[in-house]
Amino acid sequence: MSPRDWTTSNGEFLHSDPGDWWVVGPDGSGRGVDVAEFPRLYEHLSADRYRRVGVVVARQATADEVVVSFEGPMTARAGMWIVTAPPGNSWAVPDAEFRSGYEPVDD
Numbered sequence: 001m002s003p004r005d006w007t008t009s010n011g012e013f014l015h016s017d018p019g020d021w022w023v024v025g026p027d028g029s030g031r032g033v034d035v036a037e038f039p040r041l042y043e044h045l046s047a048d049r050y051r052r053v054g055v056v057v058a059r060q061a062t063a064d065e066v067v068v069s070f071e072g073p074m075t076a077r078a079g080m081w082i083v084t085a086p087p088g089n090s091w092a093v094p095d096a097e098f099r100s101g102y103e104p105v106d107d
Contacts, residue, residue, distance in 0.1 A: 004032060009094055010080070014071035023050075025101075034070040037089060055105060056085045058098065067092050 004016045009029065016022065016032025023042075024030045033041065042050040061076040069091045076082050076092035083098070084090040093101075 006030065006032070008074065008092075009097070010075065010077065010092060012072070012074040012092075014069065014074065016071055032071050034089070037070065037085070041085060052101075054085060056083050056102070058083045058093075058102065060095075061092070 019035045021033040021038045023033050041054050043053045058081045061080050063078050065076050067074050067076050067082055067090045070089050074092045079095050081093045081098040083093050
């Protein structure tokens with residue numbers, strides 16, 4: 001993949017480096033995924049289809065705060081979810097997207 005800049009649903013401008021993966025969700029929105037993170041976060045299903053896997057930690061923002069992702073800083077607005085995956089990459093996810101795309105796990 002070539003370098004790519006994109007705008008999140010929250011209006012943040014992010015950047016992917018050459019070699020990063022470009023992931024398109026069921027709603028047609030795309031985002032970059034760091035090349036080193038992709039194998040830990042996705043499993044191959046068939047051809048060009050992958051499924052997000054793994055365990056992340058999430059908390060809901062109570063006030064606006066800046067979250068530093070591998071693709072750049074993002075602002076998590078109150079009510080959005082701040083998702084963190086090992087080894088510490090975080091990103092902000094709108095509430096509706098979080099509730100439809102993430103599942104709780106039992107400890």
